[in-house]
Amino acid sequence: MATVIIPTPLRKFTNNTARLETKASNIHETVEELTLNFPDLKKHLLDDKGRIRSFINIFVGNDDIRNLQQENTTVQDGTIISIIPAIAGGISIKK
Amino acid sequence: MLIIEQKPKQLMTEDALTTFPDECCGFIFGAEDANGDRLIQKITVVDNSKAGDKTRRFEIAPLDYLKAEQYADDNGLTLLGVYHSHPKHPPIPSETDRMAAQPWFSYIIISTLDDRTTHFRSWRLNEEEQFEEEKIADYQFT
Secondary structure (H helix, E strand, O other), rough: EEEEEHHHHHHHHHOOOOOOOOOHHHHHHHHHHHHHHOOOHHHHHEEEOOEEEOOOEEEEEEEHHHHHHHHHHHHOOOEEEEEEEOEEEOOOOOO | OEEHHHHHHHHHHHHHHHHOOOOEEEEEEEEEEOOOOOOEEEEEEEEOOOOOOOOEEEEHHHHHHHHHHHHHHHHEEEEEEEEEEEEEOOOOOOHHHHHOOOOEEEEEEEEOOOOOOOEEEEEEEEOOOOOOEEOOOOOOOO
């Protein structure tokens, strides 16, 4: 089974569980399983069109799935899947 | 309520001032009690990885985020949020800050009006995904 690491700010939606095991074979199935088991996670992981939100990064090992096969990236026994919130911001650029 | 121990506050102040006029950023760690009050005990300074103008934007690389989660695990601390500075601007979150903000995290913003003066405020998203100010209390030795 693969392991999904839930980032601290989203653990309130997974009953404070930091690590979850999954039998999913790719990232799409992993996210689907997560949002089925923890419905309150859905709006934080997916946008209105059901795609992974731009402010969420998913890494397989140390690699961003955007540089692999996106949601079709396969996972195997022992794979570590990290959900990583984008951390960014700054002052308003309005003049 | 957020309480910041003296050492992490000093380190954040130094980071904000030495990084001025660019934005600084980093992670805050500590503990949350049963009332939801948070004590900041440690910080880690992180490179602002934003390409281009760092005087108005900050970004933390995903692998630096993973290191922060690992640091919390290794030290028996909770990753409580993020700090960053607003050079020459008030410590009030922008729409850019809100768009990228995560639930539950505390967002400390340090206003640096020049290379000597800082002003701290902290914010958290509410259920409507709008920022609400989180009171920062003075740290008292016991």
